[in-house]
Amino acid sequence: MHFRCQKRDLVEGISTVQKAILGKSPMAVLEGIYIETGDQEIIMRGSDIDLSIETLVASSIMEEGRIVIDSKLFGDIIRKLPDAMIELATMENNTILISCENSEFNLLYLNAEEFPMLPEIGNREKIAIKEDTFRNLIRSTSFAVAQDESRPILMGVLFEVKNKVLNMVALDGFRLAMRSEYLESNEDVSVVIPGKTLNEVSKILSDKDEDLFISFNDNHILFEIQNTKIVSRLLSGNFIKYESIIPTDYKLQFKVKRAHLAQSIERASLMAKDGSSRLIKLNIENDRALITSNSQFGKVKEEVPVSMDGDAIEIAFNANYLLDTLKVMDEEEIIIEMTSGVSPAIIRNSITDNCKYMVLPVRLAR
Template identity: 35%
Template sequence: MKIICKQQQLNEAVLNIQRAVSAKSSVPALEGILLSAEESEITLCGYDLELGMKTKIEAKVEEKGRIVLSARLFGDIVRRLPADDVHLSVDDKNITKIQSGPADFSIAGIPAEEYPELPSITGETSIKIANCTLKSMIRQTIFAVAESDAKPIHTGTLFELDKNKIRLVSVDGYRLALREETAKCEEELNFVVPGKTLQEVMKLLSDDDEELEILIGRRHILFQIGSYCVISRLLEGEFLDYRAAIPNTSAMEILVSTRSFIESVERVSLIITDRLKSPVRCLFEDNEIKVSCSTSIGRASDQLPAKMEGEPVEMGFNNRYLLDALRNTEGDEMKIQLNGALSPMKILPREGNSYLFLVLPVRLKSEA
């Protein structure tokens, strides 16, 4: 194998592909990036047996071939190469020579035959959606994905497809995030994509209207994002019946400035630390939200105006869960619906129902 390519293109590709590589594996090849040189391009591939990523970059290929190189070492080398051009060659003992300007490295490679094949998608369904739309949908739901493996299915986001509609739902036992958009899909389908996969997909998505294609198989999903192909296993199991968790009625409806509410909760959260946890109290009455908190460091309180209809209510919230939901809203104002001190807070856009967040309250102790 013998190639010449551009350092900037190679570096960008390696940085992205590295994220799909196993940090530690009993199979040494999985800690590496597979490089395949053919015709006028090289393919780079990373795979950790759950998530795989591939991309192609232009190269002058003088000799075809394949080699696996340590992702960490190869990435460090490429990032620091001094010249625009990178010359890479592999001998019959898998010793890989990397040259750029005066810099010269020789590193040991692993035979490509030891690298496992990426899964192929079978019986696929295809959907198309704009980059910016999917990016926004993931951003507004990923924060509610479960971090613990108590229920592995909830470490992913539920995708629901029905006629020209796509819905993403994440739950973690303390909150729920739902986002809905129109999309080109021919059939009804439900599947759960791991949160880790969606984090990587979000990093690759641009903010433009260009469409990407998603292929859904029986056990795997493939995202074709520009020159990148991301393939992941799907999660199996019974996802929460989220519709049953969403309150249908509300005793109080509030219209409030998004920015003001976020800033108010952030201010009183200053006396909360990882060691000193305490709920943020929110009293909703007389067109005002009174926010307060008390820990052994001290006390903090704040208030902000809001338009309200309904019976006054006082609720407590985990400050991080509340802020995550508030920060992921869109628009200058949000609508909040409450149904008593122990029922979840429902957060919606001022108009329409493109997103819906639920945050479970925490039980408040009566203050002395």
């Protein structure tokens, strides 16, 4: 193997594939980056078996070949080299020579035969969606993915396409996040994508108005983002029937400025006694939301004007759950619906009907 490429291109390729490499692995080859020469480009791949990322890097190819090289050491070396053309060539005794201006490194490499290939996805119709749209869908839902491994299916996000509408849903037992977008697709799909995969996909997506393509088989999902492919295992099992747990009735509905509410909750939560739950109380009456929190250090009171329709309600929440939701919403004014102090609250946009969030309250001691 012998090729040359610009440092910036090689660094970008390394950073992309390293997102799939865990570090320490029972298989030494999975601690490395797979590199193969192509047609005036090199193919780079990282994998932890469950998640694989492959990208193309523009290069001048002098000799074909393929190797696996230690991910961390290779990445550290390339990032420290001057911003210039880098040349790599395999030598005797399973070593590769890395040259850039006045710097030379000799590294050992591994046999590429043992490195896993990308799983075959098949020829099902690909779903096209804009990169910036999908990035926003991930941001709007993945924060509600469960971290508790006792229910593995909830560690993923439901990706559901029906009647040309994509619904992405995540829930962790304390809150639910749902975001919808119209899709020009005839596919009907219902799969659960690991939250970890979506977080890595989000890091690779740009803010551009360009299409990414998504395809499936029974066990895997493939994302094609310009010159990069991301293949992940899907989570097995049935996702919770989320429609049945979202309340449809309410006794109180109020409109409020999202930023004003979020800022008040954030300030009130500073006084919360328990740092992990950051308990705050809301008393909604007379077109105002009174937000309070007490601890051994003192107490705080915040007042936010609202436009309410219905009965007054006193309710308590984990401030973190409310703030996580308010931060990902994008309309200036939102609607919150409640039934009682012990029933879930529903939060949604006031204009665009493309998202719905459910947050469970904390029961107050009487």
